[in-house]
Amino acid sequence: MKKTAGRVTLPSQQNFLKETKELMKRWGADAIRDSDGTKLDQEIKQLDAKIYTTYFVARNHNDFAIKHPEERQQIYLMSQYNTATSTTIEIDFLKGYFTEQMEPDYIHDPKVWWEVIDRTTGEVVSPDHWSVNQTANTLTITETKQWHEYTVSFLAYMKWDPTHMYNHITNDWGDTPHDIPFDVRQPHANKYVKEYLRKWLKDNPETDVVRFTTFFYHFTLIFNHLGKEKFVDWFGYGASVSVAALEAFEKEKGYRLRPEDIVDEGYYNSTFRVPSQAYLDYLDFIQQFVAKEVKELVDIVHEHDKEAMMFLGDNWIGTEPYGKYFKHIGIDAVVGSVGDGTTLRIISDIPGVKYTEGRFLPYFFPDTFYEGNDPVIEANENWLTARRAFMRKPLDRIGYGGYLSLAYKFPKFVDYVEKVTDEFRDIYNKINGIKPYTGLKVAILNAWGKLRTWQTHIVAHGKWYKQAYSYHGVLESLSGSAVDVSFISFDEVINNGIPKDIDVIINAGDAGTAFSGGVWWKNEKLTTILREWVYNGGGFIGIGDPSAYHYQGRFYQLANVLGVDKELGFSLSTNKYFTEAKEAHFIAADVTNFDFGESMENVYVLTENTEIIEYSNGGVHLSSSSFGKGRGIYIAGLPYSHENTRLLLRAMYYAAHKEKEMKKWFASNVHCEVHAYPEINKYAIINNSTERQVTDVYDGAGKKHNVTLEASEILWEDYSHEG
Known part of the structure; x- marks a missing residue:
């Protein structure tokens, strides 16, 4: 395979110039990025490559967040179920939650914004029958029905961004300050993020691509009292809730949401739940707001002659790439993490952007790159499953993330990625913009x-x-x-x-x-x-x-x-x-x-x-x-x-x-597949396994021939007939 270059983004870090230059050449990288926890020094920024700079809109600005604690992001949480054994019950509603991440919102009246529910009957308990002890963080209900179960749905402020928390714990960042997330719906925060971005763009002239990671609201990620993940929903809108949002929703939609519309019996409207109309209305409301605010930030980036890239992860909520409003944002590119073929297609199929990029696994973190482990195994599995999807709709770029110094310690991994990047470019150069044959x-x-x-x-x-x-x-x-x-x-x-x-x-x-x-x-x-x-x-x-x-x-x-x-x-x-x-x-x-x-x-x-x-x-x-x-x-x-x-x-x-049409382009061996591209009169036979495979191949014209493919091999062939 011919050695090529370009379309690859390399993560780097301070004091790693020589090794960065080496891997840029070997992997054919034409862009360099920082990651959460790393920075690029000036020497690296002067290399002949596009510079991606991670940019956090609503976190990593603790100076502002500490001054405006009332503008921190909020979330509705539900307490554990509590059984009433008498006519009065005291509920520790924070039980099971990580208090370093959450604290109750006592700025806004709990009697107005909280909800206590008799889960045995589904009835809402009147605020007249409960009271909150703000010192002990407990709620006492009177006139309870014995042996009924009760829950408290309460508003909380988030004190620690979930992704920063995950990275902090995974990498043992010690006394590094916790990133405090704040809400751009609030007046001071809204003004701050736009003014800060303008200043930052002026102060970072070497940045070519502003990699928004991401914008405003994190997917729902709640930790338990042990600092472990308690609830994770990559599509969850829980962190977009606030008193201001609820009031604006009522004004726009004409009705008021209940806390139950958000906590959803403790399921938090997970992706598996059939969405209620109220929840769909709320999603639409948030998406409109986010699209409007994101467009303003993107316009500011464009005013400074830089590209705006969105990371499809972390604070991505509201920027639904297949939603009604995404096309109005004007973002230049989307980058996301590729775990398999499905995640690749999530990114590569996104309409209305100039280019798409996939961050391949493994992430260069110590949970994978440690002595005795072989990261090539995960990388190979990741590439082979993603490559099938790539043959249908390729990404425009690929890359990696994390600490490059960790990956550099594993020569076999470095060698493997060199092969992957060359194979990626070879496929891309052949089929980009070419519609593959589809039988159904x-x-x-x-x-x-x-x-x-x-x-x-x-x-x-x-x-x-x-x-x-x-x-x-x-x-x-x-x-x-x-x-x-x-x-x-x-x-x-x-x-x-x-x-x-x-x-x-x-x-x-x-x-x-x-x-x-x-x-x-x-x-x-x-x-x-x-x-x-x-x-x-x-x-x-x-x-x-x-x-x-x-x-x-x-x-x-x-x-x-x-x-x-x-x-x-x-x-x-x-x-x-x-x-x-x-x-x-x-x-x-x-x-x-x-x-x-x-x-x-x-x-x-x-x-x-x-x-x-x-x-x-x-x-x-x-x-x-x-x-x-x-x-x-x-x-x-x-x-x-x-x-x-x-x-x-x-x-x-x-x-x-259409049974007779199945073998128009076909490989008899289940570990192999045929992808045809009639516009360019080429087809590819791919081995999706890590072992040698022998297969009969049907070439689109009823002709069959036998092919042997080495482990993971792609064999390209030309044809002259119409197919």
């Missing part, structure tokens, strides 16, 4: 729609929960598959119908979640639209607990489409006779071992017309059913793997009645 148009149906394009339950630093959640497995498989993927919401289907170009709709997730749909499936218009669409030839794939909502004798509301339903224990007296699986089926042709992950149990066939593909342990885990001219496919679970990616691909083609 697939829509993911959930409660969030395009707002959560490629997004499920991402957590801090770009890593995903490793449990075999069906929804993430589906997205990860799709992120590098040769299909066109879109995201639609239940509301869109009800109001606008199903787009005419959709071949297959996928509904995946656990029952009751936003991804499966929960109460949405009670809507008769939704179910009738989907049934009609499948009956007329559409393909529907349900994974996990699709269309799940117990209503009118059905658990799966599209049971007639899927050909299966789930036994909840209510119909055990009704015999189920259909248990025999087919010996062979198109969908399972490449599977040697079924893996449904956490799976679903007690799913049974409705009629003999359903094709059972896998049946074990008293339940169906894979099946297909005809419904009119269309098909419904059921899969009990789909953790990401090469075999499951192939199973899903086959299921999609089968659901769409």
Whole structure:
């Protein structure tokens, strides 16, 4: 592979000039950045490279925050459940929380802004029946009902930015002052951030790219009393709440939010929850405010002839890249952490920016770079999973973060990254701006729609929960598959119908979640639209607990489409006779071992017309059913793997009645894939594994040939036919 340069961002630090120059040359870096906890000295800033400078808008300004404690960021928290054993109960509402991060808000009247709830009945307790001891941080309720449970929803001020806290604890920063987050909605803070940015830009002429990390409100990250993560929601808007915001919301929307609209029974409106209308209204309200304020900052950066880059993490809340207002911000670039193919597509698919950049793992921190550990293992896994998605929609740049001096101590890692950066540029130079071949148009149906394009339950630093959640497995498989993927919401289907170009709709997730749909499936218009669409030839794939909502004798509301339903224990007296699986089926042709992950149990066939593909342990885990001219496919679970990616691909083609088209561009070996680019008459055969693979390759014209690929190899071939 030819040695190339450019499109790579290198983290550096003080007193590391010689090594920085060496790695710039080896990795082909054309940009240098600082990180949280590092700074660039003047010699490094004079190197022939773009200089990215991390910029914090609403943290790392303690001089201001200490002067205006009333303008610190706020959050609604809920106490633990407390059982009343008498007619009076005293609640330690801070119990379980990290007091170095939070303190109760006593500046604003608790009787107005707090809420006490009888969780046994759901009734709100009158403020006349409770009082707060501000010295002891306790709340006493009188006239309680014995053996009922009670909670307190209280406003708190945040004293420590969560990301700074994480980095501080991870790197043992000792007595380094805690970054205090403040709220730009407040008058002094709003004025300060704009004046400070103008001054900072004048004082930092060597900065080419202002890397906003990020803007105003951190995703919800709450620590427990041990200083460990208690609640993490990368999509959580909890830290955007304030008395000022609640008052402005009431004025704009015409009604007042309750604390319960935010704490949500202690679930804090996590991404898994089907969002309430009040919460959706609040998201829209915050997004409008953030977009307006961010645009002002971006305009200031542009006035100083510098680029504005947004880090898709930390304080990103409100800057939804797939939301209604992002296009008005005017940001030049977005950079985010890449943990796998799905996280890569979150970034690379973002519309309306000049370029996108991925920060690859591992982060150069001591939790990975320590004696005895091999960071190449994580780096290789990270690159191979992300590379599949890269072949569909490449990032414009890649980079790393953390302490470069740590990475430099691991020569094998340095060698590996040199190979990755060269391979990245080689792929990019071939396919950037080129539309890859897609055999199907697939829509993911959930409660969030395009707002959560490629997004499920991402957590801090770009890593995903490793449990075999069906929804993430589906997205990860799709992120590098040769299909066109879109995201639609239940509301869109009800109001606008199903787009005419959709071949297959996928509904995946656990029952009751936003991804499966929960109460949405009670809507008769939704179910009738989907049934009609499948009956007329559409393909529907349900994974996990699709269309799940117990209503009118059905658990799966599209049971007639899927050909299966789930036994909840209510119909055990009704015999189920259909248990025999087919010996062979198109969908399972490449599977040697079924893996449904956490799976679903007690799913049974409705009629003999359903094709059972896998049946074990008293339940169906894979099946297909005809419904009119269309098909419904059921899969009990789909953790990401090469075999499951192939199973899903086959299921999609089968659901769409396009089985014969699947092998237009195709590799027989499940560890390999073919990506074709008709505009440039090239196709790539990639080995997604770390072992040598042999595969038959179908080249788009019905021709088959055999190829051997070394571990992780990409083989590029030209072709002259139309494909």
